Amino acid sequence: MRRPKSYPFLRVGVTGGIGSGKSTVCRLFSGLGRHVIFADDVARRIADEDPEVKQAVLQEFGPTAYLSNGLLDRKGIASIVFTNRNKREKLDSIVHPRVFECIDAQLESLSRDTSFPYILVEAALIFETGMEKSLDHVIVVTAEEETCIQRVVMREKVPPEEVRRRIASQMPMTKKSRRADFVIQNNGAESDLRATVHFLDKVLFEINAQRES
Known part of the structure; x- marks a missing residue:
């Protein structure tokens, strides 16, 4: 992502480890009427539809990288990249530049509407890819490791x-938290999380209002 001259809204990243609940946080923000760009959704669309990206993935991972319906074999690719750092970095180098371009395009389009106090960009690898340089603030969502593991096991039906292994392949949460502007601890009930989101929404609204005054 590049930093444009100005936007009428704040650009706020939301990140966290697997199972931390960052998508739930974004859903709660969305329920307040805030716009969220999900980087994973952008990446999925690019990997499935962008001809240049598909060709590069096929060259790197072979013909089994895609299913017979033309969609990326995400489970198969995940089994490779979460155990092979070189392959993970190669996949990131193929997909991430196009993801950044698409997010930039969405932000440019949204900038025509001055009613947004802020736009959220949910992405797992904000700090790892340097995306934070193109954002005004970053929210990190954290949870106890065992809680994260239980959530993912229940959601994806995979062994603990x-x-x-996936957690070990990611930047430690303590390091992400130190680099964050805001940290949301998501170990309790969703009602507690909702209250935190409501509070942070007011904070971000006020920050943007002060910026415009």
Whole structure:
């Protein structure tokens, strides 16, 4: 992502480890009427539809990278990249530049509407890819590791050992939290999380209002 001259809204990243609840946080923000760009959704669309990206993935991972319906074999690719750092970095180098371009295009389009106090960009790898340089603030969502593991096991029906391998492949949450502007701890009930989101919504609204005054 590049930093444009100005936007009429704040650009706020939301990140966190697998199972931390960052998507739930974004859903709660969305329920307040805030616009959310989900980087994972953008990446999925690009991997499935962008001819240049598909060709590069096929060259790197072979013909089994895509299913017979033309969609990326996400489970198969995940089993490779979560255990092979070089392959993970190669996949990121193929997909992420196009993801950044698409997010930039969405932000440019949204900038015509001055009613947004802020736009959220939900992405797992904000700090790892340097995306934070193009954002005004970053929210990190955290949770106890065992809580994260239990959530992913229930959601994806995978063994706990696989989730632990994924967590080990990511930037430590303590490091992400130190680099964050705001940290949301998501270990309790959703009602507690909702209250935190409501409070942070007011804070971000006020920050943007002060910026415009």
